[in-house]
Amino acid sequence: MSSAAAASAASDPIAPFSxxxxxxxxxxxxxxxxxxLIRAGYTVTVFNRTVSKxxxxxxxxxRLADSPRSLAALSDVVFSIVGYPSDVRSVLLDPSSGALASLRxxxxxxxxxxxxxxLAEEISAAASAIGCHAVDAPVSGGDGGARNATLAIFAGGDPATVRRLEPLLSVMGKVNYMGSPGKxxxxxxxxxxxxxxTMVGLVEGMVFANKAGLDIGSFxxxxxxGxxxxKSLDSQGKRILQRDFEARFYVNHFVKDLGICLKESQRMGLALPGLALAQQLYLSLKAHGEGNxxxxxxxxALERLNNVKLENAGSSNLEFKECAA
Structure with missing residues (x-):
């Protein structure tokens, strides 16, 4: 494709039929x-290492592709949402099997x-080198936000590209443009x-109220x-009361996220003691085999630290809401 044709393709409106x-x-x-996206009428090709998923x-x-590279050859826009930065690097940047190896x-x-x-900046530079574009667009809202299309989407990249992607992104949630690649x-x-x-404050308050003899549900x-x-109290409070620890957002993934936060904070010369404490508490869950x-x-973690277990949970009038991690 010539540079003129590439420029034209980059400006074509996004629509299900095209x-x-x-x-x-x-x-x-x-x-x-x-x-x-499928329900909105888009032609979609998918890749996952575990095909059953x-x-x-x-x-x-x-349609099913056997690699990110073969998927990209059939796509105009390629989305990825995988586990860890190493997975992102593999599915997008690997020279033999990654998506950018065949994206037109x-x-x-x-x-x-x-x-x-x-890594987002690196992907953007690699895409630009072959006449393509890249946007980093992590989301918040958990599995409930994903199911209900109410995710908060944080987009970084060329503003014109983000605007062009609006028909796709808005199908999944609210797009918030945050700035240049990586933002x-x-x-x-x-x-x-x-x-x-917020989670540390929530569980500390619950442990304190329990020790004081309050009915935790009423508390x-x-x-x-007040x-x-x-939202964390709304989404997590009732689950804690019910001893429902099923993952809507995994401890393992949160540990990964907070580790990146600490690394970036250190690079910027920031001291964030609350973040460091939360990371240590979540790491203790992982060490006890509770990462999933x-x-x-x-x-x-707070119960173990204080050798207590919440009692007198009672009944809560909290409306059950989905996780917003």
């Missing part, structure tokens, strides 16, 4: 997010994994820092309508 979508990563969130999307009409000029890669800002990742890391410290319900109320539980399992 835009081919590739989707890499069909886990708990990716499967729901991709499903919205992609089966619901294949049943909806998606004018194509776009959109990485929605929470990852390193520097979407920085915004998501700030989001995770906020959640981490959580009471503070939810200044201590938060949800982030609400932080209460287990």
């Amino acid at each position: 835009t081919r979508v590739g989707w890499i990563g069909t886990g708990v969130m990716g499967r729901s997010m991709c499903g919205h 992609a089966q619901p999307l294949l049943d909806m009409g998606a 000029p004018g194509g776009v890669v959109v990485d929605m994994t929470t990852s390193d800002p520097s 979407g990742q920085f915004a998501k890391l700030g989001n995770q820092i906020t959640i981490a410290s 959580v319900s009471a503070i939810s309508t 200044s201590a109320g938060s 539980l949800g982030i609400q399992a932080l209460i287990l």
